[in-house]
Amino acid sequence: MDELIQTFHIDWKLLIAQLINFAIVVIVLGVFAVKPLLKLMTSREEKITKGVEDAKQAEVELSKAEEIKKEKEKEGRKEAQVIIEKAEKDGEGVRKEKVDKAQGEVQKVIDDAKSRIKSDKDKMASEVNSNARDLIVAALEKVTEGNIDEKTHSKLIDQAIADVKNS
Numbered sequence: 001m002d003e004l005i006q007t008f009h010i011d012w013k014l015l016i017a018q019l020i021n022f023a024i025v026v027i028v029l030g031v032f033a034v035k036p037l038l039k040l041m042t043s044r045e046e047k048i049t050k051g052v053e054d055a056k057q058a059e060v061e062l063s064k065a066e067e068i069k070k071e072k073e074k075e076g077r078k079e080a081q082v083i084i085e086k087a088e089k090d091g092e093g094v095r096k097e098k099v100d101k102a103q104g105e106v107q108k109v110i111d112d113a114k115s116r117i118k119s120d121k122d123k124m125a126s127e128v129n130s131n132a133r134d135l136i137v138a139a140l141e142k143v144t145e146g147n148i149d150e151k152t153h154s155k156l157i158d159q160a161i162a163d164v165k166n167s
Contacts, residue, residue: 132164136161
């Protein structure tokens with residue numbers, strides 16, 4: 001071993017001093033560098049782990065929110081469809097009611113017009129009959145000039161009026 005020590009020029013005192021220096025450096029590095037770095041790395045690892053967990057939870061909540069949103073959209077579409085159908089039915093009912101009312105008013109106007117026409121026709125016929133009677137009476141009086149009795153005179157007037165009505 002002495003040969004080995006002489007070959008490599010190993011000095012025991014120097015070797016022990018270097019070992020002591022190395023131990024001091026390891027202790028100082030452990031206390032001032034490794035422990036704070038380990039704390040920092042542990043803290044960062046916890047933050048990262050918490051961030052990943054929060055991201056997973058947010059993703060789950062986002063998917064739930066998307067499902068709720070889709071359900072609400074479906075419900076909204078159904079409600080809108082129901083409202084549209086109801087509005088169409090109500091509109092159809094209102095339209096039918098208006099049409100019925102208009103037809104009733106038209107029928108009333110037609111009936112009023114028919115009754116006025118009939119009234120006017122009856123009035124005109126009455127006037128024509130009255131005028132015709134007067135004309136016939138006047139014509140018969142001139143033609144007969146008092147040669148016929150009252151009964152025959154009346155009969156001739158009635159017959160003349162019937163002939164005018166028939167023609």
